[in-house]
Amino acid sequence: MTAHTIDVDAAVVEDHVMRLARHGAWGETGVWRTVxxxxxxxxxxxxxxWFDAAGFEVWRDAVGNVWGRIEGADGSPGSIxxxxxIDSQTPGGRYDGALGVISGYLAVKSLVEQHGRPQRTLEVVSMCEEESSRFAATNFWGSRGIAGMIKPHEPDELISYDGQRMSDIMRELGLDPARIPEAKRDDxxxxxxxxxxxxxLLETAGRPVAVVDAITGIRHYxxxxxxxxxxxxxxxIDDRRDPMHGAAEIISxxxxxxxxxxxxxxxxxxxxxxxxxxxxxxxxSVTFTIDARHPDPDARNALYRRHEATLEEVCTRRGLDLSVKINTDHPPCLSNPDLVRTFQEAARAEDIPFETMPSGAAHDTQRIVNVAPVVMLFVQSKDGRSHTPExxxxxxxMAEGVRLLAAGLHRLAY
Amino acid sequence: MTAHTIDVDAAVVEDHVMRLARHGAWGETGVWRTVxxxxxxxxxxxxxxWFDAAGFEVWRDAVGNVWGRIEGADGSPGSIxxxxxIDSQTPGGRYDGALGVISGYLAVKSLVEQHGRPQRTLEVVSMCEEESSRFAATNFWGSRGIAGMIKPHEPDELISYDGQRMSDIMRELGLDPARIPEAKRDDxxxxxxxxxxxxxLLETAGRPVAVVDAITGIRHYxxxxxxxxxxxxxxxIDDRRDPMHGAAEIISxxxxxxxxxxxxxxxxxxxxxxxxxxxxxxxxSVTFTIDARHPDPDARNALYRRHEATLEEVCTRRGLDLSVKINTDHPPCLSNPDLVRTFQEAARAEDIPFETMPSGAAHDTQRIVNVAPVVMLFVQSKDGRSHTPExxxxxxxMAEGVRLLAAGLHRLAY
Structure with a gap:
């Protein structure tokens, strides 16, 4: 028999998913909830x-992230x-983002209920924005706020898809754009x-959860x-400079x-x-994007070099003019090895089958890595689907995910 | 010494091009003139x-084509x-369409001035619409009117790109949509x-003009x-059903x-x-068009069979769903061999260097072939450009084109 750090009722987790999904409900199973x-x-x-009812100290920071806090007993600085x-694609589903807020809330609430006050401070945050579904270039507004990465000119320059200015929208909600730097955390x-x-991958492997050891590097050409x-x-036909013919070869x-x-x-x-x-x-002319990702820094560079060589070779051979912009370029975000180990050991102790894998998707965590050691956990997606109501x-x-999260937090904070 | 049927001043031809180009002038050299x-x-x-001043009998038919007529002396039925x-792309240039109106006018005017009244009736027409630049599906409104191919429901169903109904637009100009059948000619x-x-091709061959022996067959998938x-x-990457990857292979x-x-x-x-x-x-999903053309009926069918086989093969192999619509399907339009010969002989007699070639573009003539024997003449395009202000x-x-047109009309009508 393995000991469970906390007990989690799967129906309670699902109930919370459904409760959050009412806000911006779209069609049968979708969510449309922009920042x-x-x-x-x-x-x-x-x-x-929820945070308040569970006895967390609640506050909102300067970009609208909602924080809940349980002060640690030992008075040591900083927090876990x-x-x-909390935002979604347009439309997205009920789980992307929301499940991390709910799991954090349920894990910390259960820990306090079942184990009492932690030694070290625990915090849960519902971040305001990750999907860039209202503004093209918010670029993880919530976690950039926490990491102190939002530049002073951005709130006046960001314009939403429907033509509204970020600074105006924030002021309407009582958020002062000038105070964004106060959202930064260094503790x-x-x-x-x-x-x-x-x-x-988890569905194929038959595992409910994963410990994520890296977030892939992403470049958008x-x-x-x-x-x-x-x-x-x-x-x-033999006397053309047809960019579509060149683009088709490059894309292939x-x-x-x-x-x-x-x-x-x-x-x-x-x-x-x-x-x-x-x-x-x-x-x-033909304009297209190339999104290329690899979590290994060397392999990533090799991938990019091969893509760039293909672009040059095809356009030179065909007499086509080539223009390349790099719109996004995130290096791989490596998880902290100690945190990876902590959660792997917790999973084994709890008898939760898990994979260790990289994330092919981008996440808030790759901003927060600028101010803290990080790790991520994944919960299996049916049919691998996301960014869709399906x-x-x-x-x-999900319950196994909450259990693993709680077990790891217990190791870190108790 | 070869005898010239008519004398043509190149400066007069160009002057008429410039005069028409003022109507809808766009930028330095463009024309934006929708039906x-x-x-x-x-x-x-x-x-x-112009027609009236030259002594032509002028009238406008039910779709707004402007006709000018010189009655033949022999009283025989029908006309040449x-x-x-007269309409343009948005924007187009000064020559596409307009040059055929101007050349017809100058050729017939010069014939009458230099040779007197013809035996057989001569007509010149400035057709209302060919480019589909105001409505997506007018589909050669002017020549379809002449060929009696406009269906009664079309004027009420055609909606312009800016949301106006064809029948309303026609009525505002005093054209009664119910009378469109009266535009049909069978004489x-x-x-x-x-x-x-x-x-x-004419520029490469160093020839000013061509006699066109066929208009290519066109299919739009x-x-x-x-x-x-x-x-x-x-x-x-190995677990995707990516329609872009399939489309790129097909397009190549x-x-x-x-x-x-x-x-x-x-x-x-x-x-x-x-x-x-x-x-x-x-x-x-990825949706794209394939425009495929060949003037030879057998080669055209072979081209289409190979394209369709490629679509099937790629989608079957890649597990992609395929949907194919044929939006346009014009068989090749063959010129009348006697008319081709008449204009070839006229060119030789006039010492005008010419090619005999098919048209790769669609033209009003492929509608008029439904009610009359047809032929076309081409005038060289600098750099092969069209559908552009350049x-x-x-x-x-152009003057050689007018001379050839007049010489052929002289053989047919005098």
Whole structure:
């Protein structure tokens, strides 16, 4: 018999998921909850009520992150913190982000109920924004606030997809953009974020949870290939500078490159715009994105070098003009080895089957790593789906996630 | 010494091009003149004035085509007709369409001035619409009116890009949509349309003009490939059903197929839409067009069979769902061999260097072939450009076109 640090009722976890999902409910199973929207305010208010009812000290920081705190008995400085983001894709599902807030709340609440006051301070945070679903470039507003990475000019420059200014939106909610630097924390001794996997690996492996040892490095290229627009009938096929023909070869080859390198390399071309985009006109230019990821720093560089060589080679050979911008470039975020070990040992002690794996998705944690040692936990996603109303995690898997989170926090704070 | 049927001053031709180009002038050298717009009304009014001043009998038919007529002396039924369209791309250039109207006017005016009244009736027409630049599906409104191909429901169903109904627009100009059938002609004994080439072949060959022996067959496929949308980071590269990867292979291969078949086969992918079109999401579906053309009926069928086999093979192998619609399917339009011979002989007699070639572009003539024997003439396009303000034809080449048109009409009508 293994000892359980805490007991968790899977139905209680699912009930909390459903309660948060009412705020911005979209269709049968979706959620549409963008940062600072009325639905978002209602969700953060409900989280604050949960924290308050559980006896946490509650406050909101300068970007609207909601914090709950249980002061440690030993009076030592700093805290052990957990949490995730409360906003969603448009539409997203019920689990992405929200499950990390709920799991943190239930884990800390259960620890206090079942083990009393911790030695070291525990904190849970419901972060305001991660998805960039209202503004293109918020770029993890909540965790950038915590890490002190929001620049003073940003609130006046960020414009939402529907044309509103970030600073105006914040002021309407009583948040003063000038005070954003006050959200910065430099007293977090350990950070752990629980999140759904968003991929199929845990389902394939038959494991409910994972300890995440790295978050992948991500680079987004924006590639524009320019040729010569021509009449689709009158310009002979052998006398064209057709950027679509070049783009098709490049797209085939960069995805093939990731296939050749194998897991965990991934390359995605998710966005394309054609100018002028008429059936009977050879395009003047084709613009597309290349999203390429690898959690290993050396392999990542090799992947990027091969992609860049493909772009150059194809465009030179075909006489096409090439323009490449790098819009996003996150280095891999490595988890703290001690924290990885702590949660691996906790899983073994609790008899929770787990994987150790990198995250192919980006997360708030890769901002918080700038101010604290970090680790992440994953909970299995059914069919590997996320960023869709169809995303789903089984209650028993979520409960195992809460148990593992609590067991690790217990090792760190008690 | 060869005898010139008529003398043509290149400066006069160019002057008429510039005069028409004022109506809807766009930027330095462009024209933006959509059907039934104020600019279009002004252009048709000017053409009607030219016709009237030259002693042509002028009238406007039920779709707004402006006709000018010189009654033949022998009283035989029917007429020899020439002309082209007055509308433009948005923006287009000064020559596409307009040059055929101007050349018809100058050729018939010069014939009457220099040779007197013809035996058979001559007509010149400035057709209202060919470019589909105001409505997506007018589909050659002017020549479909002449061929009696406009269906009764169309004027109420066609909606312009800016949301206006065709029937309302026509009524505002005093055109009664119910009378469109009256525009049909069944008394045209021969039709010839002069047009710019829109491609580079005459320039490469160093010839000012061509006699067109066929208009290419055109098929527009609208292809939708559906896979599974996935997170760009969390779904392993080898476990995707990525429609972009399949589309890229297909686009490469269909264009390669046209290259292998060689001239005059052409295949163009000019339009693509990606769903949902985000950099970090593997697309759910990719929709693109394939425009494939060949003037030879057998080669055309072979081209289409190879494209369709590629679509099937790639999607089956990759486990992608394939949906194919054929939005446009014009068979090749063959010129009347007697008319081709008449214009070839006229060119030789006039000592005008010419090519005999198919048209890779679509033209009004492929509608008029339903009610009359047809032929077309091309005038060289500088750099093969068209559908752009940069299109240009040299005055001396245009003058050779007018001379050839007049010489052929002389053989047919005198």
């Amino acid at each position: 600072y929207s009325p639905e978002w305010v209602a969700a953060q208010d409900e989280v604050a009520e 913190a957990t949490g995730s983001h 977090i001794n350990a950070w752990v974020e629980l999140h759904i996997e968003q991929g199929p 924006e590639v524009t290939i320019t040729g010569r627009s021509d009449h689709a009938g009158a310009r002979p 080859r960069v995805i093939d490159t990731a296939l050749e390198m194998g897991r965990p390399a991934v390359t995605t071309v998710g966005r394309m715009q054609v100018d002028p985009n008429f059936p009977a006109i050879v395009p003047r 995303e789903y995690s089984y209650p028993e898997h | 039934y717009s104020p600019e279009w009304v002004a252009a048709q009014d000017e053409v009607a004035e 007709a020439t002309g082209s369209h 045209i004994n021969a039709w010839v349309e002069l047009h710019i080439e829109q491609g580079p 609208e292809v939708t490939i559906t896979g599974r949308s996935d997170h760009a980071g969390a779904r392993p 291969r269909v264009i390669d197929t046209a290259l292998e078949m060689g001239r005059p086969a052409v295949t163009t992918v000019g339009r693509m839409q990606v769903d949902p079109n985000f950099p970090a999401i593997v697309p759910r 299109e240009y034809s040299y005055p001396e080449h």
